[in-house]
Amino acid sequence: MNEAASLVLAFLREAWLALAGAFLAFVLLAGIAQVLRVSSASMLGANLWVWESVSALLSIVMIGLFAFLGIPQIVSALQSSLPGAGGCGPISELGTFASALIGGLAALRMLKATFISVLSASIGGASSFSHALIECAEAIFGMILASAAIPLAAWFLGTC
Amino acid sequence: MFDPILQQILAIARDAWAFMAGLLIVVALLGGLYFVLQGTAGMAFGGSRMTSMAIIGVVGLVIIVLFAFLFLPQVGEMLKNFQPAAPF
Numbered sequence: 001m002n003e004a005a006s007l008v009l010a011f012l013r014e015a016w017l018a019l020a021g022a023f024l025a026f027v028l029l030a031g032i033a034q035v036l037r038v039s040s041a042s043m044l045g046a047n048l049w050v051w052e053s054v055s056a057l058l059s060i061v062m063i064g065l066f067a068f069l070g071i072p073q074i075v076s077a078l079q080s081s082l083p084g085a086g087g088c089g090p091i092s093e094l095g096t097f098a099s100a101l102i103g104g105l106a107a108l109r110m111l112k113a114t115f116i117s118v119l120s121a122s123i124g125g126a127s128s129f130s131h132a133l134i135e136c137a138e139a140i141f142g143m144i145l146a147s148a149a150i151p152l153a154a155w156f157l158g159t160c
Numbered sequence: 161m162f163d164p165i166l167q168q169i170l171a172i173a174r175d176a177w178a179f180m181a182g183l184l185i186v187v188a189l190l191g192g193l194y195f196v197l198q199g200t201a202g203m204a205f206g207g208s209r210m211t212s213m214a215i216i217g218v219v220g221l222v223i224i225v226l227f228a229f230l231f232l233p234q235v236g237e238m239l240k241n242f243q244p245a246a247p248f
Contacts, residue, residue, distance in 0.1 A: 009248060011161070012246070012248065013246040014162045014163075015162055016246040016248075017162070017165065017166075017245075017246065018162035018165060018166040020243055020244070021166050021169075021170065021243075022166060022169045022170070022173075022242060024236065024239055024240060025170055025173035025174075026168065026173065027235075027236070028177065028232060028233075028235070028236045029171075029173055029176055029177060029180070030179065031228075031232045031235065032180045032181065032184065032228055033180060034183065035228040035232070036180055036183060036184050036187065037222060038224055039184060039186050039187050039188055039221060039224045039225065039228075040206060042191070042217070042220055042224065043187065043190070043191035043195075043217075043221070044219065061235060064235075064239050065239075065242070068242040068243055068244055069242055069244075070238055071244075071247070072244040072247035073247075075247040076247050077246060079247075088235050100248065103247075103248040104246075104248040107246070107247055107248055120187055125199065130162060137216075137235070150243060
């Protein structure tokens with residue numbers, strides 16, 4: 001079980017690195033797309049469009065900082081609250097495997113949410129910062145729920 | 161495993177960056193030309209407000225282009241330094 005967990009986590013770590021690299025590239029693309037919008041809107045005299053683009057640019061920087069500084073801290077904090085199942089036997093191993101997997105998947109899900117909002121901003125759409133935050137909150141809530149469910153499952157299934 | 165995919169994405173992103181930077185230069189040049197035309201027309205028939213608005217427009221465009229080409233790469237460098245390892 002430990003080998004399977006380390007294999008899955010290595011796969012998820014590689015996915016994290018690739019997603020973080022692509023995220024960085026798309027943050028810059030979204031930034032230049034919004035600057036392009038600002039320049040064309042200021043040429044046309046469209047004030048509202050300029051302010052929309054300026055706020056989108058600010059939110060892109062905010063999303064970038066949140067993804068690279070906030071998400072790892074949130075995941076570390078929540079993972080330390082996830083209990084590896086107490087006791088012994090297959091339930092304990094399954095609990096450890098599940099908590100590691102839940103942490104990895106939640107981290108990737110949060111990074112994916114921020115990546116999608118930056119991607120939409122890079123193709124000229126509104127950067128849906130609120131959608132990214134909602135998806136992150138869902139992932140956090142899922143981890144909190146799992147931290148309660150793992151000991152309960154261990155208790156029901158019986159631990160020694 | 162994901163490295164070849166990332167390299168493909170980065171190559172596309174680099175092309176897109178070059179395209180958008182070129183497009184920004186073209187838009188800024190067109191905007192500059194428009195504001196120069198507006199300013200000269202204003203000067204020709206004594207429209208001082210029109211001329212001053214055109215001068216402000218040109219200065220604004222220059223600031224926007226400088227912002228794009230100086231500030232955005234710095235933001236990229238900063239985020240690159242913050243790029244975290246997997247937290248799990």
